[in-house]
Amino acid sequence: MRLTMNVEKSFGPFSLMADFTVNEERLGVFGVSGSGKSTLVGMLAGLQEPDRGDIFLDDQCLFSSSHKINLRPEQRRIAMVFQQHALFPHLNVRKNLLYGFNRCPPKQRTIRMETLVETLGLEGLLHRSVTNLSGGERQRVALGRAILANPRLLLMDEPLSALDDSLRFQIIPYLRSVSERFGIPYLFISHSVVEMRLMTETLLLFEQGRMVEQTTSEQLARHRMGCSPAGYINLLRLHHMTRRDGMCSYRWAGGELLLSASNRDTESGLFELSSKDIILFKKHPEAISARNLLECSVIGLFESGTKLGVELQCGEGVLVAEIVPEAANELEIRVGSRVHAACKASAFRRLASVDRKT
Amino acid sequence: MIPLSPTDYDAIRLSLQVATAATLLSLPLGVAAAYLITFVKFRGKILLEVLVNLPLTLPPVVVGYFLLLLLGKQGWLGSLLNDAGIRIIFTLKAAVIASAVVGFPLLIRSIRVGMEGIDPQLINASRTLGAGRLDTLVTVILPLSVPGLVAGSSLMFARSLGEFGATIIVAGNIPGVTQTIPLAIYEYAASPTSEKMALSLCLVSVLISAGVLFLHETMAKKIKRKG
Numbered sequence: 303m304r305l306t307m308n309v310e311k312s313f314g315p316f317s318l319m320a321d322f323t324v325n326e327e328r329l330g331v332f333g334v335s336g337s338g339k340s341t342l343v344g345m346l347a348g349l350q351e352p353d354r355g356d357i358f359l360d361d362q363c364l365f366s367s368s369h370k371i372n373l374r375p376e377q378r379r380i381a382m383v384f385q386q387h388a389l390f391p392h393l394n395v396r397k398n399l400l401y402g403f404n405r406c407p408p409k410q411r412t413i414r415m416e417t418l419v420e421t422l423g424l425e426g427l428l429h430r431s432v433t434n435l436s437g438g439e440r441q442r443v444a445l446g447r448a449i450l451a452n453p454r455l456l457l458m459d460e461p462l463s464a465l466d467d468s469l470r471f472q473i474i475p476y477l478r479s480v481s482e483r484f485g486i487p488y489l490f491i492s493h494s495v496v497e498m499r500l501m502t503e504t505l506l507l508f509e510q511g512r513m514v515e516q517t518t519s520e521q522l523a524r525h526r527m528g529c530s531p532a533g534y535i536n537l538l539r540l541h542h543m544t545r546r547d548g549m550c551s552y553r554w555a556g557g558e559l560l561l562s563a564s565n566r567d568t569e570s571g572l573f574e575l576s577s578k579d580i581i582l583f584k585k586h587p588e589a590i591s592a593r594n595l596l597e598c599s600v601i602g603l604f605e606s607g608t609k610l611g612v613e614l615q616c617g618e619g620v621l622v623a624e625i626v627p628e629a630a631n632e633l634e635i636r637v638g639s640r641v642h643a644a645c646k647a648s649a650f651r652r653l654a655s656v657d658r659k660t
Numbered sequence: 661m662i663p664l665s666p667t668d669y670d671a672i673r674l675s676l677q678v679a680t681a682a683t684l685l686s687l688p689l690g691v692a693a694a695y696l697i698t699f700v701k702f703r704g705k706i707l708l709e710v711l712v713n714l715p716l717t718l719p720p721v722v723v724g725y726f727l728l729l730l731l732g733k734q735g736w737l738g739s740l741l742n743d744a745g746i747r748i749i750f751t752l753k754a755a756v757i758a759s760a761v762v763g764f765p766l767l768i769r770s771i772r773v774g775m776e777g778i779d780p781q782l783i784n785a786s787r788t789l790g791a792g793r794l795d796t797l798v799t800v801i802l803p804l805s806v807p808g809l810v811a812g813s814s815l816m817f818a819r820s821l822g823e824f825g826a827t828i829i830v831a832g833n834i835p836g837v838t839q840t841i842p843l844a845i846y847e848y849a850a851s852p853t854s855e856k857m858a859l860s861l862c863l864v865s866v867l868i869s870a871g872v873l874f875l876h877e878t879m880a881k882k883i884k885r886k887g
Contacts, residue, residue: 347784347788348787348788349784349787349788374787374792375784375787375788376787376788376789376790376791376792376795378788379790380788381788381789382784382785382788384781384784384785385781386779386781388779388781388782388784388785389785390782390785390786390800391782391804392803392804401786401789401791401799402789402790405789405790405791405795406790447789448788448789451788451789451790457788
């Protein structure tokens with residue numbers, strides 16, 4: 303997907319300006335609320351009209367103020383997944399799913415209903431009323447409805463913000479895999495760094511109605527480490543849980559990790575570990591209360607605010623720890639040095655458990 | 661049993677006829693006007709709002725008088741229709757038009773409340789899924805406005821049953837032709853010997869109105885349960 307936007311729009315004291323060209327199958331738009339993300343998406347979908355500028359998608363002009371072109375939303379083939387699912391309450395699940403499909407020219411219908419229903423696990427819900435669905439089911443139906451419209455671009459406008467944490471991370475694999483499986487490029491809008499990292503590599507950063515820079519989600523997370531109270535969030539995929547000494551032992555790319563017993567129901571899943579919860583030792587500490595001690599080598603250092611991020615290679619896995627520059631001097635940490643990283647069993651937080659079948 | 665004369669039966673039939681025709685005639689217009697006011701941005705929207713609501717605040721007699729000016733033989737529209745061989749004034753058509761104009765604000769208000777209650781994201785969703793404006797109106801807006809449509813129609817129907825001021829001016833009070841229940845009661849009330857007859861028709865009027873309201877409540881409950 304090649305997307306070019308050079309647009310301006312103002313209402314009241316707020317004005318939005320964006321000028322970029324991207325060539326990505328997955329693109330993120332990141333910014334706090336009020337930064338203009340939703341306005342940008344609205345203009346791309348044709349729901350809001352820019353004051354001036356041009357919008358091109360893959361060589362087709364969607365909007366041009368100088369050429370007086372403004373394709374209507376239904377002519378753009380850009381489907382949307384909304385914050386609040388926006389399912390039609392008067393139609394059942396099946397009719398909701400088929401709404402866009404039935405309006406798509408037969409020649410462009412490449413995705414079949416049966417395949418999609420199976421991918422999203424909606425088999426049992428087809429004849430249910432959408433008012434009787436859970437939050438996660440609703441968002442899956444909304445995603446399915448958008449995909450079945452066979453769009454050439456999918457816009458996801460904070461699709462997870464209305465869901466609680468455990469559901470959010472269960473929906474993310476669907477969002478990503480469905481659009482990858484059916485070959486639909488997407489634009490993912492969010493104000494959550496973790497969501498961004500799970501959904502896209504490249505992103506556009508918006509602040510107060512201005513596009514500040516084009517960056518990567520990893521860069522963004524590292525950049526924000528120093529000022530974020532949560533630090534940098536390491537995302538770890540852990541699997542093959544076994545019980546040991548009243549704790550849960552998991553396999554990770556970087557070795558074995560011990561987590562607290564409260565995770566005993568999770569066979570495998572996605573966990574987060576803050577950079578603040580990792581302590582570095584220059585030499586092997588003889589005795590330590592933290593249950594996890596990993597030997598690793600420093601493969602990178604980066605500054606973020608007043609902190610120093612230390613990128614660690616532990617086996618096949620990579621972790622980011624944060625320390626203050628004085629500590630780096632004392633420990634003589636530089637690229638290539640060997641350190642021991644310690645973290646408590648209780649420092650890990652489960653984001654989503656992964657179903658054994660998938 | 662309520663004692664009723666043949667002209668009373670005519671009046672009841674005419675009342676129902678006028679109310680039904682006025683409501684059915686106004687529905688498409690009401691939907692169109694409510695849609696314009698709720699969803700479309702255009703210059704002079706406030707003028708349209710004032711115009712459709714005016715009959716609510718004007719005395720019905722004034723509305724009737726304006727209609728008479730417009731539709732009378734010398735009137736701007738009346739003379740055109742007269743040339744085409746269509747006579748409106750002092751016919752049932754005039755009674756229908758009078759009821760339609762007077763009841764229109766009630767209809768449009770209810771439809772608007774229904775339409776304004778629709779989540780705008782549903783309309784946006786429909787558009788991005790490939791539906792044009794008309795398609796969205798028919799498949800999303802109208803089905804979700806049904807409670808408003810039902811409420812507006814029953815209000816308008818009930819109002820039309822009671823229409824008097826505008827009707828008597830443009831349609832007159834001709835028994836069997838334009839004499840509806842209120843006009844018949846008016847005539848009975850004017851003569852000192854017909855008190856009983858007037859009372860019978862009043863009773864019929866109460867029964868019909870109560871029936872309409874009862875039907876409205878039942879339908880509203882049914883729709884609510886379904887939603």
